[in-house]
Amino acid sequence: MKTAIIATIAAAAALGLATGASAHHSAVQFDFGKQAQYKGVVKTFEAINPHMRMTLMVTGAKGPHEVEFEGHSTNNMYRNGYRKGMVNVGDTVTVNVAPMKNGTDGGFVVSATTKDGKFFGAKSTRALDAAAAQKAAEGKQ
Amino acid sequence: MKTVAFNWAPAFAVAAACALITAGQAQAAAAARPDFTGVWTNAGAPALGGTTNVAAPTPPIRPAVKVRVDAFNALINPTGETAGQYCLGYGMPQSTLGSGGYPLEIIQRPEQITTISEAHTEVRHIYFGARNAPEDERLPGRNGYSSGRWEGAVLVVETDNLVEQLDQRQWPHSDEATIVERYYLEPKPDAQGRRILVDELTMTDPKFYTAPVKATKRWAQIPNGRLLNYECPEETWHIRLEALAKAKGVSLP
Numbered sequence: 001m002k003t004a005i006i007a008t009i010a011a012a013a014a015l016g017l018a019t020g021a022s023a024h025h026s027a028v029q030f031d032f033g034k035q036a037q038y039k040g041v042v043k044t045f046e047a048i049n050p051h052m053r054m055t056l057m058v059t060g061a062k063g064p065h066e067v068e069f070e071g072h073s074t075n076n077m078y079r080n081g082y083r084k085g086m087v088n089v090g091d092t093v094t095v096n097v098a099p100m101k102n103g104t105d106g107g108f109v110v111s112a113t114t115k116d117g118k119f120f121g122a123k124s125t126r127a128l129d130a131a132a133a134q135k136a137a138e139g140k141q
Numbered sequence: 142m143k144t145v146a147f148n149w150a151p152a153f154a155v156a157a158a159c160a161l162i163t164a165g166q167a168q169a170a171a172a173a174r175p176d177f178t179g180v181w182t183n184a185g186a187p188a189l190g191g192t193t194n195v196a197a198p199t200p201p202i203r204p205a206v207k208v209r210v211d212a213f214n215a216l217i218n219p220t221g222e223t224a225g226q227y228c229l230g231y232g233m234p235q236s237t238l239g240s241g242g243y244p245l246e247i248i249q250r251p252e253q254i255t256t257i258s259e260a261h262t263e264v265r266h267i268y269f270g271a272r273n274a275p276e277d278e279r280l281p282g283r284n285g286y287s288s289g290r291w292e293g294a295v296l297v298v299e300t301d302n303l304v305e306q307l308d309q310r311q312w313p314h315s316d317e318a319t320i321v322e323r324y325y326l327e328p329k330p331d332a333q334g335r336r337i338l339v340d341e342l343t344m345t346d347p348k349f350y351t352a353p354v355k356a357t358k359r360w361a362q363i364p365n366g367r368l369l370n371y372e373c374p375e376e377t378w379h380i381r382l383e384a385l386a387k388a389k390g391v392s393l394p
Contacts, residue, residue, distance in 0.1 A: 028221025048375035050228065075243065075259060075369045
């Protein structure tokens with residue numbers, strides 16, 4: 001499931017996400033002026049430097065398919081709530097990402113919610129989870 | 142021959158007094174020196190990422206140099222390639238002004254100050270007095286060679302022996318660039334009670350620029366802060382292992 005979110009990137013920019021990511025390593029392919037959200041089953045996950053790597057199996061209009069992501073360094077993730085064991089292969093997780101500029105699936109993970117509901121990453125993007133939950137709740141009514 | 146007995150006592154007294162005064166001055170000077178030891182982060186910046194570049198004007202760049210810099214940027218900009226992507230340290234001045242928003246640890250001893258930027262575990266050594274290396278033993282590099290001295294409570298660091306770095310994000314420079322930094326503490330802590338360390342940096346590079354580059358960086362001390370280990374090449378190594386496994390047609394063990 002991919003939920004496009006209208007960017008409120010002022011919050012992310014205030015956190016320095018765009019500058020932080022691009023400053024350290026190339027992030028030219030990501031659009032830090034927008035955000036998107038994916039929910040899927042973890043197929044691969046590596047909390048490594050300089051970039052976290054993750055593959056999710058997502059479902060949607062295209063049917064089940066794999067989507068690859070990058071993310072912050074282990075150090076940045078750790079400072080913002082990530083701990084070893086929070087994300088494992090087979091878990092269903094939700095990630096908030098700066099999407100690809102070319103419109104393809106994937107992006108740069110700025111935050112995530114684990115299967116246990118634990119959150120790590122830029123706290124300003126937690127609002128995206130609330131927005132998605134609200135939308136889902138409204139859809140069920 | 143008539144010998145005259147000389148009374149050395151006053152001379153000794155004067156010498157002893159001078160020694161006491163000199164020692165006292167040295168102690169006073171040492172007492173005036175602040176201790177920068179600690180872990181510092183960008184003042185006013187968030188913990189995740191953070192502002193990495195200091196806003197400062199770029200002086201006029203020499204036309205022939207601009208052609209080279211433009212050509213270099215044209216080479217890397219389409220893919221956004223950076224030296225950091227390949228785990229190469231930022232190099233001066235970016236290693237101090239930017240450091241990717243990661244914290245900086247300063248370890249201060251009288252004869253040497255060592256700074257460690259968490260990103261890439263990039264290290265600078267600043268030597269004082271006799272601790273300095275002989276001129277011919279100063280290995281040129283991306284962070285150059287740094288020598289320090291105190292002017293009262295201000296730490297002055299002079300850096301030379303830099304290598305040419307077209308890949309500096311803000312201010313590419315030649316191997317003739319020299320950098321003078323003046324570090325001092327702001328008289329009052331910030332609103333959060335943190336000490337604020339200021340670095341006023343001037344880079345002079347007549348080979349590249351017609352005037353010096355001037356920038357100011359502010360650091361805020363993290364109470365009881367610690368650096369995290371940063372092993373940058375992990376991703377590169379993992380990608381290589383995947384390639385080896387793919388070439389062999391096997392799964393990663």
